[in-house]
Amino acid sequence: MSESVASGGERLVTELRLSWPDEATAQATAEKLAAALLPAPNALIELHGPLGAGKTTFVRLLLRALGVEGRIKSPSYAVMESYELPGGAGTANHFDFYRFGDPREWEDAGFRDVFAAPGLKLCEWPEKAGQLPPADLQLFIELMPDDSRRVRAVGDARLVGAVE
Ligand SMILES: Nc1ncnc2c1ncn2[C@@H]1O[C@H](COP(=O)(O)OP(=O)(O)OP(=O)(O)O)[C@@H](O)[C@H]1O
Numbered sequence: 001m002s003e004s005v006a007s008g009g010e011r012l013v014t015e016l017r018l019s020w021p022d023e024a025t026a027q028a029t030a031e032k033l034a035a036a037l038l039p040a041p042n043a044l045i046e047l048h049g050p051l052g053a054g055k056t057t058f059v060r061l062l063l064r065a066l067g068v069e070g071r072i073k074s075p076s077y078a079v080m081e082s083y084e085l086p087g088g089a090g091t092a093n094h095f096d097f098y099r100f101g102d103p104r105e106w107e108d109a110g111f112r113d114v115f116a117a118p119g120l121k122l123c124e125w126p127e128k129a130g131q132l133p134p135a136d137l138q139l140f141i142e143l144m145p146d147d148s149r150r151v152r153a154v155g156d157a158r159l160v161g162a163v164e
């Protein structure tokens, strides 16, 4: 069950806890989220969690569920990888801000424009970007000693409700 934890103006923010014993369970969550995002994904989704938590893995599962074929690279060095979603569903941009240090790079790389435009933005290490607009969904992934993942989903009630 999801519970409503805060109401920020017109937007209802909800929180939900999930358990991913394995990648197959994470895939089921990705498929539910993809269904809620389609037909025209337009959201900022933050992926929080330590190194190896499974952030890139979840992004890959989500992009696959949205119909992306071919190689899905980790954007660690390029910071951003862009995908055209099939069926005219728009653009998805995958960010990894782990090595992002220089705020001037934000302008130079055109990220201001990317975040101002519609489309799906998936951000690993969002806290290192320093200047992201408010997220529609935040996933906090915790790696457990038995290799399972505990996940807290916080954000827009419709998106959180979709992954329940
Ligand atoms: N839900 C899951 N269940 C089991 N194993 C997983 C799961 N998600 C990821 N893994 C495994 O954990 C490893 C690290 O995953 P991943 O690269 O996605 O982490 P990350 O959070 O993106 O790390 P980084 O901060 O370095 O970018 C991979 O080998 C992957 O197969």
Ligand SMILES: [Mg+2]
Pocket (backbone or CB within 6 Å): 055, 056, 057, 074, 096, 124
């Ligand atoms: Mg990663």
